[in-house]
Amino acid sequence: MRMKKGRRKRKIKVGRIIIALIIVIILIVGFVFLTKGVKNAVSLETKYIANDNYTVDVFSYNTEENSLTKDTTIVRGSKVSVNVSDKITKDNIDYVKIKFDDKEYYVDATKLVDDKNKVVLEDTIYVRTPATLISDLDKSTISGFASKASSLEVVGYDNVDSEGKVTTYKVKNGDSEAYIYGKYVVFSEEEAKANYEASKYDPIHSQIKNTYNGGEAINLDFYPNEKPSFEDNKMPSNVYSLYLNAGVLGNVDAYIEYAKTTKINTFVVDIVDDTAIGYESDVMKEISPTSYANAINSVDKYKEAIDKLKNAGFYVIGRITAFKDSYYVKDHEEDAISKNGSPFLHNNAYWPSAYSRDVWYYKVALAKEAVKLFGFNEINYDYVRFPDRMTSIENSVDLQNEYDEDKTQAIQRFVQYATDELHKLGVYVSIDVFGESTNGSYTTAYGQYWPAISNVCDAISGMPYPDHFAANSYGISEPWNNPYDLMYNWASDAVKRQSECPTPAVIRTWVQAYDVMSHVDPNGISYNGDNVKKEIEGLYDAGATGGYITWNSASSLEKYKLQKSAFDIDYGEVYNSDNS
Numbered sequence: 001m002r003m004k005k006g007r008r009k010r011k012i013k014v015g016r017i018i019i020a021l022i023i024v025i026i027l028i029v030g031f032v033f034l035t036k037g038v039k040n041a042v043s044l045e046t047k048y049i050a051n052d053n054y055t056v057d058v059f060s061y062n063t064e065e066n067s068l069t070k071d072t073t074i075v076r077g078s079k080v081s082v083n084v085s086d087k088i089t090k091d092n093i094d095y096v097k098i099k100f101d102d103k104e105y106y107v108d109a110t111k112l113v114d115d116k117n118k119v120v121l122e123d124t125i126y127v128r129t130p131a132t133l134i135s136d137l138d139k140s141t142i143s144g145f146a147s148k149a150s151s152l153e154v155v156g157y158d159n160v161d162s163e164g165k166v167t168t169y170k171v172k173n174g175d176s177e178a179y180i181y182g183k184y185v186v187f188s189e190e191e192a193k194a195n196y197e198a199s200k201y202d203p204i205h206s207q208i209k210n211t212y213n214g215g216e217a218i219n220l221d222f223y224p225n226e227k228p229s230f231e232d233n234k235m236p237s238n239v240y241s242l243y244l245n246a247g248v249l250g251n252v253d254a255y256i257e258y259a260k261t262t263k264i265n266t267f268v269v270d271i272v273d274d275t276a277i278g279y280e281s282d283v284m285k286e287i288s289p290t291s292y293a294n295a296i297n298s299v300d301k302y303k304e305a306i307d308k309l310k311n312a313g314f315y316v317i318g319r320i321t322a323f324k325d326s327y328y329v330k331d332h333e334e335d336a337i338s339k340n341g342s343p344f345l346h347n348n349a350y351w352p353s354a355y356s357r358d359v360w361y362y363k364v365a366l367a368k369e370a371v372k373l374f375g376f377n378e379i380n381y382d383y384v385r386f387p388d389r390m391t392s393i394e395n396s397v398d399l400q401n402e403y404d405e406d407k408t409q410a411i412q413r414f415v416q417y418a419t420d421e422l423h424k425l426g427v428y429v430s431i432d433v434f435g436e437s438t439n440g441s442y443t444t445a446y447g448q449y450w451p452a453i454s455n456v457c458d459a460i461s462g463m464p465y466p467d468h469f470a471a472n473s474y475g476i477s478e479p480w481n482n483p484y485d486l487m488y489n490w491a492s493d494a495v496k497r498q499s500e501c502p503t504p505a506v507i508r509t510w511v512q513a514y515d516v517m518s519h520v521d522p523n524g525i526s527y528n529g530d531n532v533k534k535e536i537e538g539l540y541d542a543g544a545t546g547g548y549i550t551w552n553s554a555s556s557l558e559k560y561k562l563q564k565s566a567f568d569i570d571y572g573e574v575y576n577s578d579n580s
Contacts, residue, residue, distance in 0.1 A: 050076055050121055054163060058100075081100075082112060120160065124154065127180075129183075133145060134178060151189065152172065181420060208443060213391065221455075224502045230428075233428075250305075256308060269306065272366065279295055279301075287331070291325075306376070322359075332358065335352045337399055380430045382432040385444075454498060466479050466516075473486070483512070483538065490538075506546035509547075529565030533569065540575050
């Protein structure tokens with residue numbers, strides 16, 4: 001049966017109306033959702049977590065109970081999205097909703113800032129570790145000293161790390177401004193006064209005697225210090241090193257050729273050894289022109305030698321004598337240990353005081369220059385101490401003690417300053433100490449206390465030369481003629497001292513590579529390959545396994561060749577296989 005034409009048209013018309021209505025509804029619903037999304041998008045703002053501490057508490061909200069519960073913490077400096085229209089007020093504090101890591105929380109609105117450079121809110125900090133104040137971070141110039149538990153007014157900072165910690169603060173220092181590294185400060189005076197793990201370390205260091213006026217061990221700092229491992233500058237796990245003075249660098253090819261026939265992987269090269277000046281340094285030209293005038297090598301000749309060592313694949317360490325420097329004293333009598341107003345000659349040398357910050361700056365500036373010019377992997381400081389054998393005359397000399405410090409404090413603080421500044425260049429710092437410093441009963445008269453130094457530097461290098469020990473040391477009648485026994489006993493003490501600080505350095509030891517001195521024993525043994533090998537085996541058997549450096553002041557290649565059997569051994573590999 002055929003439908004009438006009019007009825008069919010009406011049915012089509014109704015269908016079209018229904019379709020149109022559906023489209024309108026879809027458009028309206030879409031518009032509502034779209035405008036709602038736009039509204040939400042507009043209400044989200046980017047802000048940064050800020051606080052006067054490293055982290056900020058954030059909360060979850062229970063709508064039924066109208067309550068906030070702490071959920072987690074977020075590190076200050078973190079970027080978050082903030083819904084400014086979603087706000088809750090509790091106890092007169094406004095909390096706003098934020099989104100962080102795809103999760104939503106509520107946070108105190110005062111802990112949010114628009115500028116990432118304003119996330120640090122503390123206006124006062126307290127010194128936890130006595131620290132050097134720096135006036136110019138690029139030059140490492142020193143403007144003062146901040147004592148433990150002192151307060152500093154914050155006027156700025158550089159950046160905040162992934163843990164919310166400030167790398168460097170700018171602070172008020174009297175009428176001027178200076179910088180202090182954030183790792184040395186805390187947010188309360190009470191925390192600043194505390195010693196690190198006092199229940200563990202205070203009983204150890206409080207029992208150390210100050211027999212020779214070296215200092216009170218309990219007054220030193222034993223907070224942990226990060227030991228870096230630079231990605232493009234790896235320190236060998238076992239350093240097997242020959243020492244080269246600056247006078248033999250013209251013959252460096254012969255040393256390289258010889259070293260390649262052995263397991264030697266490192267060279268220690270003098271930058272300055274008191275009056276033996278490695279090269280014509282611009283730093284010396286400015287600060288100690290007498291040193292500059294007496295340089296052994298030109299910059300080009302010195303660089304040629306260091307480049308050859310590095311290109312041959314060796315790890316290269318630059319050695320600097322810190323507080324024995326007659327030329328510097330000639331140029332700066334005001335920094336010298338003096339007597340009756342004049343520099344004091346001690347053991348045929350003049351000593352700038354280890355208390356003098358100008359000397360600190362000079363020795364670090366030399367190191368920085370050498371690293372930049374020659375690419376040293378590490379800087380080694382020797383004579384990091386006050387003069388020895390001065391106990392009987394100490395009251396009659398002026399040590400220039402500006403900050404009223406113990407000797408041990410000055411030495412540890414110099415090491416802190418040097419490592420801070422040189423780590424920024426991606427190089428390691430090693431410190432030489434007398435063999436006596438491993439004793440566990442007193443601080444030395446010249447300011448070296450093993451745990452305090454080891455806790456800060458990257459490698460600590462004792463100098464336990466057997467012929468420097470008195471008869472019957474460690475119960476050995478002639479230590480100089482018994483290299484294994486002497487080194488084993490000494491290294492056993494060194495290993496004990498390592499446990500007395502939380503971040504001990506690598507033990508890398510200077511070994512005697514010269515014959516027993518005639519004034520010690522005219523019938524003393526020759527330190528040939530077998531006896532040098534015994535020294536090293538004594539170290540490794542006792543657990544001092546960071547390697548060795550040969551001390552032969554003449555850097556005699558002929559003597560090194562006679563000792564080859566000691567240098568042919570990879571001690572780390574031997575001892576690792578023995579312990580596996």
